[in-house]
Amino acid sequence: MPESTEPNRPDTSAESTAQTTPEATAEPTAAAAADDATTRPAVTPTTDATAPLADPADEVTEINPDVDITPDDIGVPEVAEGERLLEVDDVTLRFGGVVALNEVSFHINKGEILGLIGPNGAGKTTCFNVMTGVYQPTSGGIRYLGKPLGKRKKFQITKLGIARTFQNIRLFANMTALENVLVGVDAHHSTGIGAAMFRLPKHRREEAQGYARAMELLTFMGLDGKADELARNLPYGDQRRLEIARALATSPQLLCLDEPAAGFNPAEKAKLMELIRTIRDQGYTVLLIEHDMKLVMGVTDRIVVLEFGRKIAEGSPAEIRDNPAVIAAYLGVDEEDAS
Amino acid sequence: MSTSTGTAASTKQRRLGFKERVNNLPRAVKILLWVVFAVFLFMLPLLNIPFITTEGSDFGGVLFTVATYVLVALGLNIVVGYAGLLDLGYVGFYAIGAYTVGVLSAEHAKLSWVVVVPIAIVVAMVSGVVLGAPTLRVRGDYLAIVTLGFGEIVRLTLVNSEWLGASRGISDIPKPPGVELFEVPSIDWSSGAPVVDLDTTSTFLKFGITDFVPYYWLALGVIALVLLFDILVKSSRVGRAWEATREDEDAAELMGVPTFRFKLLAFALGAAIGGLSGALFATKAGFINPQSFELLLSILFIAAVVVGGAGNRWGVIVGAIVVAYFPERFREFADFRVLVFGLALMLLAIFRPQGLLPPRRTVRAKRADARQAVLEEGEASA
Numbered sequence: 001m002p003e004s005t006e007p008n009r010p011d012t013s014a015e016s017t018a019q020t021t022p023e024a025t026a027e028p029t030a031a032a033a034a035d036d037a038t039t040r041p042a043v044t045p046t047t048d049a050t051a052p053l054a055d056p057a058d059e060v061t062e063i064n065p066d067v068d069i070t071p072d073d074i075g076v077p078e079v080a081e082g083e084r085l086l087e088v089d090d091v092t093l094r095f096g097g098v099v100a101l102n103e104v105s106f107h108i109n110k111g112e113i114l115g116l117i118g119p120n121g122a123g124k125t126t127c128f129n130v131m132t133g134v135y136q137p138t139s140g141g142i143r144y145l146g147k148p149l150g151k152r153k154k155f156q157i158t159k160l161g162i163a164r165t166f167q168n169i170r171l172f173a174n175m176t177a178l179e180n181v182l183v184g185v186d187a188h189h190s191t192g193i194g195a196a197m198f199r200l201p202k203h204r205r206e207e208a209q210g211y212a213r214a215m216e217l218l219t220f221m222g223l224d225g226k227a228d229e230l231a232r233n234l235p236y237g238d239q240r241r242l243e244i245a246r247a248l249a250t251s252p253q254l255l256c257l258d259e260p261a262a263g264f265n266p267a268e269k270a271k272l273m274e275l276i277r278t279i280r281d282q283g284y285t286v287l288l289i290e291h292d293m294k295l296v297m298g299v300t301d302r303i304v305v306l307e308f309g310r311k312i313a314e315g316s317p318a319e320i321r322d323n324p325a326v327i328a329a330y331l332g333v334d335e336e337d338a339s
Numbered sequence: 340m341s342t343s344t345g346t347a348a349s350t351k352q353r354r355l356g357f358k359e360r361v362n363n364l365p366r367a368v369k370i371l372l373w374v375v376f377a378v379f380l381f382m383l384p385l386l387n388i389p390f391i392t393t394e395g396s397d398f399g400g401v402l403f404t405v406a407t408y409v410l411v412a413l414g415l416n417i418v419v420g421y422a423g424l425l426d427l428g429y430v431g432f433y434a435i436g437a438y439t440v441g442v443l444s445a446e447h448a449k450l451s452w453v454v455v456v457p458i459a460i461v462v463a464m465v466s467g468v469v470l471g472a473p474t475l476r477v478r479g480d481y482l483a484i485v486t487l488g489f490g491e492i493v494r495l496t497l498v499n500s501e502w503l504g505a506s507r508g509i510s511d512i513p514k515p516p517g518v519e520l521f522e523v524p525s526i527d528w529s530s531g532a533p534v535v536d537l538d539t540t541s542t543f544l545k546f547g548i549t550d551f552v553p554y555y556w557l558a559l560g561v562i563a564l565v566l567l568f569d570i571l572v573k574s575s576r577v578g579r580a581w582e583a584t585r586e587d588e589d590a591a592e593l594m595g596v597p598t599f600r601f602k603l604l605a606f607a608l609g610a611a612i613g614g615l616s617g618a619l620f621a622t623k624a625g626f627i628n629p630q631s632f633e634l635l636l637s638i639l640f641i642a643a644v645v646v647g648g649a650g651n652r653w654g655v656i657v658g659a660i661v662v663a664y665f666p667e668r669f670r671e672f673a674d675f676r677v678l679v680f681g682l683a684l685m686l687l688a689i690f691r692p693q694g695l696l697p698p699r700r701t702v703r704a705k706r707a708d709a710r711q712a713v714l715e716e717g718e719a720s721a
Contacts, residue, residue: 132593158595172586175579183583186576187595193604196575197568203575210576250595 061238063271065278067220071251072213074188076161077145079110079253085285086162086254090140091130093123093309100126102309103140108254113276113286115300115317117293119329122306124289125167128256132164133157145253158187161253165243165260167289173232177223177242180231181214184249217245237268241275248279255279256287261295273299297321305329380559384552385525385541386533393667399541399551401667403623406558407616408663412643412655413565414612419641420650420698421578422605423585424475425483428490429640431470432610434497434632436463436617441509441627447502452515456618463614464607471606475599478588490637497629508628512621514546517553546622554623561619565612569652572608581605639663646687648694657695 079085086108093101101123108114116124129135131142133154142149149157163184172180189210195203218224221241226234231242240260247255257276261269269292276299280286290296296303297317305313305320307329313320320326361369384399392398411433418426439459443450450458474485498506520543527536541552572578580601583591592598621627639662647658666676687695 134589134593153597154589154592155595155597158593164593166590170587170590172583172590174586175582179579179582183579183591183596184594186579189576191576193572193577193608196572196577199571206576246594 061222061241063222063241063275063278064220065274067216068282069217069220069248069279070283071161071248071253072188074159074161074251074253076253079145081111083110084108085110085145086131087143088127088131088140089143091127091137091142092139093126093130093135094138100309101130101137104306104309104311105140106304106311106314108285108287110253110285111280111283112301113280113288113299115296115303116287116289116306117291117296117303117320118306121308123309124306125258126309127306128164128258128287128289131157131256132162155187158250158252161251162256163247163250163252163254164256165240165247165258167258167262169239169243171231171239171243171246173230175231176228177218177231177234177238178211178214178227180242180246181217181249182210184246185210185213187250214249217248221245236263240264244275244279248284252284254285254287256289258289259291260288261290261292269295381556382523384555385523387526387528389528391668393670395670396667397551399555400623401664403551403555403558404667405660405663406555406562407620408640408643408659409562409656410558410565410616410619411613411640412647412659413562413569413652414609414616415640415644416649416652416655417569417581417605417612418609419644420655421573421581421585422602423581424602424605425479425641426486426606426609427483427637427641428470428486428488428493429609429613430632430634430637431486431490431493432463432467432613433617433620433636433640434493434629435466435610436460436614437621437627437631438497438503438509438617439463439614440618440621441512442503445512446504446509449513452513452622456615456622459618460611460615463617464611466614467607467610468603470610471603475602475606487634487637490634494629494632494634497632504628506629508626508631510626512625512627514548514625515557515622517542517545519543519545523552548625551623554619558619561615565615566652573652577601577604642684646684646694648697650698651694651696654694654696654698661695 084107088104088106091101091104092099104123104127106114116127118124126135130137131149133149133152133156136151144160144162149160152160172183175183186206189206191203191206194200215224215227218227221244223234223238223242223245226238231239234242240263244255244257244260247257260276261272264272273295276286276288288296288300297320300317303313303315303317303320304311305323305326307325312325312329313323315323361372364372384402386392387398393401411429414432415426415429418424418429436459439462440452440455442448443458444452444455470486470489474482474489477485497503503509522540522542524535524537525539525541527534527539541550544553544556546553546557573581580591580596580598583594583596584598584601588598620631624631643659643662644655645658646661647656648654666680669676669679672679691697
């Protein structure tokens with residue numbers, strides 16, 4: 001299909017200029033490092049500051065929130081809104097002597113946006129890795145849709161409806177944007193060598209369905225004009241969005257976003273908040289790891305805070321903001337200076 | 340192919356790529372071009388075109404060898420180019436295909452060629468699965484080393500097994516059953532101009548011992564089938580899964596691709612095509628021994644894929660032709676063959692690191708990179 005129906009690629013010379021991957025990544029990591037150095041939630045809005053190469057507003061790809069991207073039926077039991085979708089039960093994970101996660105328990109309700117925050121090294125991404133089958137917990141376990149995940153393989157967990165993005169973008173760099181998303185849609189397809197070889201109806205049906213869904217997702221993300229661009233040639237922000245589109249393509253019950261705003265400027269972050277809300281409204285449950293407090297506070301329904309692999313707080317954004325343990329974790333406590 | 344068909348169009352639209360230019364032609368013209376091209380390939384060994392035709396050795400035989408390399412390259416391209424698994428022991432599958440034919444049709448049984456070749460494909464495929472199932476859990480360089488070992492193990496087993504003929508090999512492998520449909524005349528250039536020579540002919544599908552042209556035709560047909568298979572499978576879920584695995588195995592797995600299964604599939608299909616190629620080789624040669632399956636052959640196979648451009652089926656075909664044909668054409672310099680070959684590889688690595696015909700993605704990415712570089716330059720100066 002890709003060979004025959006290659007549409008005319010639009011000339012995207014203009015928009016791929018200023019914020020190319022190298023500068024874009026270099027700039028944000030510096031910003032993140034600055035945040036970490038002061039170990040302080042990035043609540044200071046930097047609207048006026050440091051416009052790097054070009055006007056940042058130009059870079060933000062507009063999404064099309066009206067496009068219907070509701071998840072396909074992937075054959076898992078339906079969970080009612082507000083019921084528990086996934087439960088993390090006393091999960092402990094040790095690497096030798098290091099305790100990466102220490103009896104962490106929390107749950108995610110269907111239809112909510114749950115924030116998972118904590119200082120660097122708190123075990124947030126490790127938690128994602130346990131949930132998506134990258135690591136097996138040393139003790140405890142994950143219950144999904146009321147059943148333990150057990151020793152399922154990564155791709156099987158994805159098929160059950162848990163999808164994720166990565167802290168460092170991990171797209172299929174030498175495949176086009178469309179192909180990237182198609183791989184995600186393919187998670188629920190079963191065309192094998194025989195069906196492909198003889199172009200059986202199953203192959204045609206699945207290709208057509210996959211293409212339609214992939215284009216919907218790209219349109220939703222505002223990337224439909226770049227469907228034929230190689231993933232690695234997309235601007236940084238578009239790569240982030242494409243990663244989310246690829247994860248959404250697997251029609252997940254639970255979408256896990258690992259620092260989706262890393263390297264975004266304030267304008268882009270605002271767009272991202274809107275995007276995450278829209279995704280939730282379209283029928284997804286979102287688990288969000290994020291450093292940017294403003295974003296987390298603004299978009300989540302509930303927040304779980306980790307520190308040194310331990311859960312130290314859980315509650316609504318307002319509760320978390322006033323929680324002494326959280327403030328201590330982020331600001332550090334200074335016992336002598338008790339003013 | 341391009342000399343006669345391409346020039347007319349190229350003057351007008353120089354900036355379009357070859358593929359786009361061909362795609363822009365009307366459908367009827369395209370079909371006609373393919374037919375002309377197919378007939379040209381079919382007739383190639385009999386046209387005796389000066390300069391192209393090898394002087395020292397039988398051109399039909401050379402073309403057959405080239406065809407087996409093309410077949411091998413297509414198979415290896417699935418493993419190396421699509422799935423990104425570096426297989427340095429591919430000659431093992433080639434040998435297994437050839438020896439299956441030898442054992443079942445000459446050494447220990449007298450089965451017909453028609454039966455033996457499918458068995459050879461299956462045996463090679465099974466051996467691919469047997470090798471792949473334990474080893475595909477290791478990645479990258481480790482896989483390369485394990486497969487390198489496999490190739491040598493196969494060869495040493497052949498050398499040391501009396502049952503497989505040890506170092507004397509297997510001889511008197513029977514020819515495939517032929518049908519004598521029609522005779523194809525050749526062209527004689529000895530007078531300076533092409534003259535149809537009705538005395539020197541090849542019989543369509545009579546597999547003899549002196550005329551190798553029918554074997555070339557057989558290989559050509561097999562290549563066409565394998566190519567079709569390649570195109571159909573690559574442009575499907577299977578092809579995408581391979582590419583995703585090659586790009587980022589962990590990410591692919593987390594996007595629902597059962598990577599191990601697809602890697603094993605690529606390995607098995609590659610092995611099957613390698614086995615098929617080996618079976619054809621054994622059929623034509625009529626005699627095989629372990630020396631036909633040295634490690635060097637594995638390296639040449641990999642070279643064909645890399646020289647042509649791993650991941651592009653047309654590229655690896657060109658690569659196979661380069662690797663197999665040029666040493667035969669320039670036999671006069673036989674003593675310097677390896678030297679010239681090494682030099683050519685170095686030049687290629689410097690000037691075309693992605694191969695002669697890099698895959699579409701590389702070409703496209705390069706274009707975009709260049710565009711970006713220009714824009715960045717403009718910005719810096721502004």
